[in-house]
Amino acid sequence: MKAVVNIYLKEGVLDPQGKAVHHALHSLGFRNTEDVRVGKQIVLNLKGEMDEKEARKEVEDMCEKLLANTVIEDYTIEIVK
């Protein structure tokens, strides 16, 4: 079973990496970009016998304990296959 976790900065939290990318894109001539936000995508391969609900619960636990900084980040979890 595969889990895809997207971690992104909460709205309102400053994103200096996104700002830098935005600036670089602008310098390269891409003037149509209004705003850029950079987040993380973590793909986990899970082994063992679990159903989707159990897998989601476990990955949620991982996010709360390690993967995301919940003070400034939100996350979404998608269970695949």
Next chain:
Amino acid sequence: MKAVVNIYLKEGVLDPQGKAVHHALHSLGFRNTEDVRVGKQIVLNLKGEMDEKEARKEVEDMCEKLLANTVIEDYTIEIVK
């Protein structure tokens, strides 16, 4: 219009960040994880009058020129709204 770009290491390319996360998860007691890969998710807000095809073309261009290192990374583009 919004574009979501997922950038991830090509298969076969070593992912030390993923390995570190895997190790940390294991240390925390999450023994069901077989493999972890860490990638980037970039969300771009595009302005101006473009249809989906033009937007995709432009974002593809951004990926090739700046966002992705196509020697070791692959990317997917999703146009939203």
